[in-house]
Amino acid sequence: MNADLGGSPVRARSVMYYEYARACGATCFYDHAEQYLLKALKLDEESSGPVHYPLIELARLNLDQRQFVQAVPYFERALPVVEKLDAASKDPIGFADFLDEYAQALRETDRAADAAVFTARAADIRSRHSGAVSKTDRTPYGKHCIKKDESPQSQ
Template sequence: MLKYPVFCAVELTFDCLAVMPGGIPFLHYLSVRRCHPMRIAIAVLFSAALLAGCASEVRERIASNYGRVGAAAIRQGDWDTARRAFARVTVNADLAELPAARRALAHYEYGRSLGVTCYFDRAEEELKTAFELDKQAGQPLYLSLVELARLNLDQGKYSQSAAYFERAIPLLEAAGVAKEAPMGYADILEEYARTLSGMGRTADAQLSVGRATTLRKGVPG
């Protein structure tokens, strides 16, 4: 005589596309016939792992969808919509534990949109988060540094702005941005010059403007 009932099949199906309000996936149990308790425990653990995977997939899909909304809003100059969209991107990207590089981009765009819409303190937090995630991912660090410099320049915080510019510019030089994107780099140098002027560093500001002018003259048309 068998001491325990014969292990029976536990029929489980998962549908990652089926979601409750709020985007939370739910689990369909088709049937669970009379089983050994250990078998049920294993099935429950397995189902929990699959459910976590489904939740991650849903969060990633939500992040991607709102990312497209945010990017379209930026192209249209609608920074309020962009800010709200990228807020959702960052939440879902972080919950889904997406790769650091993708999360860095989400926090960077959220920080930019916060800054443009004058949420300065929160913008700085998001841009610093983007910087740390870029560092973790081995990505270029100058994007977040330049935005942090601009954020402080817009608030008239010249010394803080200069500190960020002076961290970013050597990285930009090393990356060859002056050659690859001379007009964009000229813009950055002119913004740096404005920062230096605000600090009373007139001679340094003139040097930065001169470099920017040289870059612009070297661009055909």
């Protein structure tokens, strides 16, 4: 809110929305995470910013909530963008992880034949880059939630 009111540059606001959304999603505030990822996406679209970041996070946020139908369109929009950025050579394992996640969403939406293509592509990339690791860390959506019967003091 302060960034909006203070007239922060578009790129700065987009990054703030994006990072805030990831933190919200990791702590199970999924609706808030989606809201701020959509805000980041909108700003990136309007300013020719890197739309693949919020698209991938929206896909993964839905994937991790097992909302596969909602995840697929975000994967579909992100794929041509990351391919154009040559993700397969810049971060082959990160790209293979993305392809496997996309394949999972496709399998869960009864698109097994489509999923097989992406699974095979990911496996091929991994076979050509054995021992490599992803250059990026995946947001741990839902991994840091407080259960209703827990208090912060008991952790």
